[in-house]
Amino acid sequence: MHIVLLGPPGAGKGSLASLCHSRLGVPHLSTGEIFRREIARKSPLGRRVARYVTNGRLVPDALVVEVMASHLRQQPRRRGFVLDGFPRTRRQAEGLARVLERWGRPLDGAVYLTSPEDLLVRRLSGRRVCPRCGANYHLRTMRPKRLGLCDQCGTPLVTRKDDQPRTIRKRLAIDRKACKPLIDYYRKGKLLYRVNGAGYVGTVFVRMRKLFRRQGWLRRGRA
Numbered sequence: 001m002h003i004v005l006l007g008p009p010g011a012g013k014g015s016l017a018s019l020c021h022s023r024l025g026v027p028h029l030s031t032g033e034i035f036r037r038e039i040a041r042k043s044p045l046g047r048r049v050a051r052y053v054t055n056g057r058l059v060p061d062a063l064v065v066e067v068m069a070s071h072l073r074q075q076p077r078r079r080g081f082v083l084d085g086f087p088r089t090r091r092q093a094e095g096l097a098r099v100l101e102r103w104g105r106p107l108d109g110a111v112y113l114t115s116p117e118d119l120l121v122r123r124l125s126g127r128r129v130c131p132r133c134g135a136n137y138h139l140r141t142m143r144p145k146r147l148g149l150c151d152q153c154g155t156p157l158v159t160r161k162d163d164q165p166r167t168i169r170k171r172l173a174i175d176r177k178a179c180k181p182l183i184d185y186y187r188k189g190k191l192l193y194r195v196n197g198a199g200y201v202g203t204v205f206v207r208m209r210k211l212f213r214r215q216g217w218l219r220r221g222r223a
């Protein structure tokens with residue numbers, strides 16, 4: 001299965017991409033996670049993207065496409081991919097299409113998660129993340145088993161720098177502007193599929209999996 005997961009900040013892209021990996025065996029790549037990892041390592045790429053990511057602005061298109069092309073190249077072909085947070089603009093979508101065409105790996109679909117804005121704000125302001133392994137939690141809806149500690153590696157959870165109320169509003173505004181041309185691009189290419197992103201993450205995942213099955217994107221015998 002080759003899909004991109006689209007949706008505003010807080011739509012649940014990261015949480016659902018992780019479930020696609022753990023339950024369906026489809027590897028996922030998240031631009032946000034790649035950038036945050038590089039920032040933490042203080043690598044040359046991390047230094048280039050830090051000011052955009054911390055302030056909730058978009059990293060320039062050409063750089064994002066280059067970084068993702070290099071990560072995609074390292075993925076084993078037969079297992080497919082779920083891309084989370086990429087593409088985010090029409091230009092990035094065009095860049096991705098060129099890369100995939102070159103490799104003969106066309107996209108199956110662009111899955112757009114819809115959610116009301118007040119729900120997005122609630123999700124982002126209650127999010128806690130593991131700075132070590134990147135796992136995602138929520139103060140109310142996806143609590144860790146032990147208060148304040150990551151279930152997977154026991155590291156104390158933190159609030160992402162870009163989850164401050166002012167930055168959340170800015171990210172949502174930037175996304176509103178970039179999203180229409182992106183959605184139009186995939187709609188015109190007959191690749192757009194909308195999934196209702198409201199409700200618990202398990203419920204949304206079941207909706208998504210139904211779509212994958214209906215479209216025949218899952219390999220026989222999986223999930």
Ligand code: AP5
Pocket residue numbers: 007008009010011012013014015016030031032033035052053054056057058059060064084085086087088089092123124126127128136137138139141142162171197198199200201202204
């Ligand atoms: P990125 O990390 O991709 O952030 P984002 O798109 O703003 O998305 P989020 O991670 O905030 O939300 P999400 O939809 O993944 O939701 P999540 O599952 O975490 O990017 C960060 C930054 O990097 C960008 O601002 C930009 O600077 C840069 N960047 C990245 N990609 C780029 C690109 N392509 N081009 C340019 N720049 C780029 O869920 C949120 C919370 O809600 C969690 O706490 C979760 O536990 C909870 N939750 C989720 N779903 C549910 C549910 N169904 N029920 C209950 N709780 C839920």
